[in-house]
Amino acid sequence: MSPDAAGHGQAPGAGAGHAAYPPLQVTSPTFVGMPKFPKAARAELANAQQRRNLRHATHTIRDKRAQVVAEVDDWEALRVKGADAKDEALTHLADYLERLEERLTANGAVVHWARDAAEANRIVVDIVRSKEVQEVVKVKSMVTQEIELNEALEAAGVSAWETDLAELIVQLGHDRPSHILVPAIHRNRKEIRDIFLREMGQVGRPAPDDLTDDPARLAEAARLHLREKFMRARVAISGANFAVADSGTLVVVESEGNGRMCLTLPETLISVVGIEKVLPTWDDLSAMLQLLPRSSTGERMNPYTTMWTGVHEGDGPQEVHVVLLDNGRSHVLADRLGRQALRCIRCSACLNVCPVYERTGGHAYGSVYPGPIGAVLNPQLRGTASDIDRSLPYASSLCGACFDACPVRINIPELLVELRGKAVEESGPTPESAAMKAAAWVLSDPRRLATAQKAATIAGRLTRGRTIRSVPGLGAWTNARDLPSPPTETFRQWWVREHRNEDS
Amino acid sequence: MSARDEILSRVRDAVADVTTPPRAGTVVSSSAGAAGSGDRAEGPARDETLVLFAENVADYRATVLRTTGEKVPGVLADVLVGLGCRSVVVPTGLDPAWLSRLPDTVTTLAESEATSHRQLDAVDAVVTASSVAIAVTGTIVLDHDTGQGRRELTLVPDTHVCVVAEGDVVHDVSDAVARLRPGPGSARPLTWISGPSATSDIELQRVEGVHGPRTLVVVIVADPPVPGGATSHAAAVGEGGH
Numbered sequence: 001m002s003p004d005a006a007g008h009g010q011a012p013g014a015g016a017g018h019a020a021y022p023p024l025q026v027t028s029p030t031f032v033g034m035p036k037f038p039k040a041a042r043a044e045l046a047n048a049q050q051r052r053n054l055r056h057a058t059h060t061i062r063d064k065r066a067q068v069v070a071e072v073d074d075w076e077a078l079r080v081k082g083a084d085a086k087d088e089a090l091t092h093l094a095d096y097l098e099r100l101e102e103r104l105t106a107n108g109a110v111v112h113w114a115r116d117a118a119e120a121n122r123i124v125v126d127i128v129r130s131k132e133v134q135e136v137v138k139v140k141s142m143v144t145q146e147i148e149l150n151e152a153l154e155a156a157g158v159s160a161w162e163t164d165l166a167e168l169i170v171q172l173g174h175d176r177p178s179h180i181l182v183p184a185i186h187r188n189r190k191e192i193r194d195i196f197l198r199e200m201g202q203v204g205r206p207a208p209d210d211l212t213d214d215p216a217r218l219a220e221a222a223r224l225h226l227r228e229k230f231m232r233a234r235v236a237i238s239g240a241n242f243a244v245a246d247s248g249t250l251v252v253v254e255s256e257g258n259g260r261m262c263l264t265l266p267e268t269l270i271s272v273v274g275i276e277k278v279l280p281t282w283d284d285l286s287a288m289l290q291l292l293p294r295s296s297t298g299e300r301m302n303p304y305t306t307m308w309t310g311v312h313e314g315d316g317p318q319e320v321h322v323v324l325l326d327n328g329r330s331h332v333l334a335d336r337l338g339r340q341a342l343r344c345i346r347c348s349a350c351l352n353v354c355p356v357y358e359r360t361g362g363h364a365y366g367s368v369y370p371g372p373i374g375a376v377l378n379p380q381l382r383g384t385a386s387d388i389d390r391s392l393p394y395a396s397s398l399c400g401a402c403f404d405a406c407p408v409r410i411n412i413p414e415l416l417v418e419l420r421g422k423a424v425e426e427s428g429p430t431p432e433s434a435a436m437k438a439a440a441w442v443l444s445d446p447r448r449l450a451t452a453q454k455a456a457t458i459a460g461r462l463t464r465g466r467t468i469r470s471v472p473g474l475g476a477w478t479n480a481r482d483l484p485s486p487p488t489e490t491f492r493q494w495w496v497r498e499h500r501n502e503d504s
Numbered sequence: 505m506s507a508r509d510e511i512l513s514r515v516r517d518a519v520a521d522v523t524t525p526p527r528a529g530t531v532v533s534s535s536a537g538a539a540g541s542g543d544r545a546e547g548p549a550r551d552e553t554l555v556l557f558a559e560n561v562a563d564y565r566a567t568v569l570r571t572t573g574e575k576v577p578g579v580l581a582d583v584l585v586g587l588g589c590r591s592v593v594v595p596t597g598l599d600p601a602w603l604s605r606l607p608d609t610v611t612t613l614a615e616s617e618a619t620s621h622r623q624l625d626a627v628d629a630v631v632t633a634s635s636v637a638i639a640v641t642g643t644i645v646l647d648h649d650t651g652q653g654r655r656e657l658t659l660v661p662d663t664h665v666c667v668v669a670e671g672d673v674v675h676d677v678s679d680a681v682a683r684l685r686p687g688p689g690s691a692r693p694l695t696w697i698s699g700p701s702a703t704s705d706i707e708l709q710r711v712e713g714v715h716g717p718r719t720l721v722v723v724i725v726a727d728p729p730v731p732g733g734a735t736s737h738a739a740a741v742g743e744g745g746h
């Protein structure tokens with residue numbers, strides 16, 4: 001059993017009989033003690049190179065997305081279909097999970113259940129150990145990052161090789177992913193070349209000495225470096241984009257072919273799948289396979305999609321394990337409004353359109369799930385006990401672009417506002433809430449407003465046009481909001497002065 | 505309580521507010537025809553679908569050739585020789601006529617004899633049939649049945665030449681999903697392929713060819729002419745950008 005998350009609230013739906021494992025996800029070691037978002041963001045904003053890389057990347061990909069979405073006759077109907085399929089699965093999750101397990105088992109897979117990250121890691125490490133291997137190859141997977149599986153394997157003396165090009169860049173650079181789809185988005189080609197030249201030789205086939213920063217040459221270096229690992233690997237680890245309950249089929253969507261290599265060549269395949277990945281029926285794949293590629297990479301279809309149903313005799317891994325993981329998801333599910341966040345198919349469209357993400361990058365969010373979806377998902381999965389999780393609902397201008405881009409219609413702005421309300425309630429009365437109450441009192445009466453405006457002009461004369469960066473007692477609120485100096489005259493005063501002689 | 509029972513109990517409690525029964529419940533599979541519309545359009549719509557398919561495959565920088573059944577052996581020989589391939593792995597059950605025109609300079613390896621990954625890594629190309637193709641997305645789908653080989657055959661060699669019968673080209677993703685719906689106890693592995701392997705991980709610049717085959721050639725074969733009817737596509741036409 002994992003350590004108890006002391007101080008964390010109980011999920012609303014969880015009764016007294018379910019105190020056995022914490023409802024909330026325990027923050028993984030990497031992100032423990034992360035400063036709150038504004039502080040982390042300030043450090044990231046100072047990195048001009050990263051900001052240029054991010055701006056270029058997010059704008060390129062959002063333009064591509066807009067083009068291919070416009071090609072679809074009724075994109076909105078598809079979005080509704082996708083959201084409905086996910087809602088159906090989520091609101092009857094136990095039924096569909098049981099069905100999935102039954103179909104997987106009937107097709108020769110071994111199904112495991114993991115309450116939290118520690119349990120999932122223990123299951124995977126045990127399987128890997130039983131195979132007596134020193135290394136595994138991995139398909140890019142958000143959920144295995146979430147549970148920090150690589151670290152658990154490393155602790156068990158097993159090297160986990162990331163095989164997605166961007167994940168390889170991140171791993172070789174001893175770095176953290178900063179984007180769901182393109183985790184090395186914060187790196188440019190020169191930095192990547194330097195990482196490859198420096199690091200590849202340490203862990204396998206070195207990069208060629210004459211490596212340039214041409215992306216084609218860099219991809220070629222990755223191909224050669226990883227091929228020897230694919231050829232000899234006996235165990236692979238993946239996630240899954242979708243798990244179809246009525247057929248027992250798992251789906252991995254990818255571009256490079258590293259996924260196919262991992263899902264096909266090794267003898268043993270272990271897939272870690274969040275319980276929210278379930279789709280009720282095979283036909284639900286139709287909407288999903290249209291929504292995901294267009295939203296994610298901005299393509300009509302991604303280069304490769306692999307679907308497998310347990311063990312296929314004589315083709316691919318002959319030992320197939322599936323680890324179904326909760327890790328806080330059932331807690332999110334218990335919130336009637338918040339559960340829509342579990343529809344997320346990790347396309348990253350919301351990151352690419354977000355003005356906040358574009359400037360800060362993914363690292364400031366203190367989680368493997370950055371951007372708008374991270375700002376709503378992390379505080380729900382992990383609770384709001386930490387500085388970073390309490391501040392994430394504020395990492396947004398509430399412009400609404402994320403909702404418009406979301407292929408499964410997650411109303412992220414609505415959730416952000418809801419979570420802000422909760423964060424304020426939990427933290428009790430603050431100078432900010434007092435100021436807001438005072439503002440409400442003033443604005444509700446014209447005479448009070450006029451008096452306040454006159455008072456402001458006096459303040460304006462005192463500050464004389466200087467920008468106000470902070471107000472004593474309202475530090476937290478005003479630090480992130482610069483305020484122009486109040487005018488020395490109100491609009492009403494100006495009107496009266498200008499029009500004094502016009503009445504006659 | 506086991507982890508399984510605990511998780512199931514948690515997710516049940518979490519949605520205690522939901523009173524509607526599950527849509528699909530524990531029914532085996534939804535009825536056929538739930539998805540799919542333009543599957544077998546005839547006449548001009550059918551031709552448009554085929555043209556769209558060829559365009560979209562080419563758009564993903566695969567080479568597209570259109571030909572007729574009797575010309576397939578010649579076209580395949582030309583393609584493989586033209587690409588400089590000197591060895592080709594042959595899936596079990598591939599139409600033997602297709603590779604009957606290969607010159608002696610190209611050696612063939614039967615699927616059953618390719619027993620290791622390394623052996624496949626030394627082979628230049630693979631020729632396969634396909635199961636379904638999707639016009640709107642330029643996708644070919646392999647179900648790895650007869651003539652398509654087990655999955656690694658179309659993954660490890662650097663060139664994949666895929667023969668698509670016109671009759672297998674459907675209009676949209678929903679048509680393909682409907683066609684590929686597995687029957688009870690007969691699920692096959694599926695590989696959906698849309699162009700050669702690619703990455704955009706470095707500054708979002710697309711690079712063709714990472715781990716999967718870097719060269720993809722799609723040969724579209726016209727349906728056999730209807731007796732007494734006119735044939736629509738005679739000779740090999742159109743080649744995608746490469």
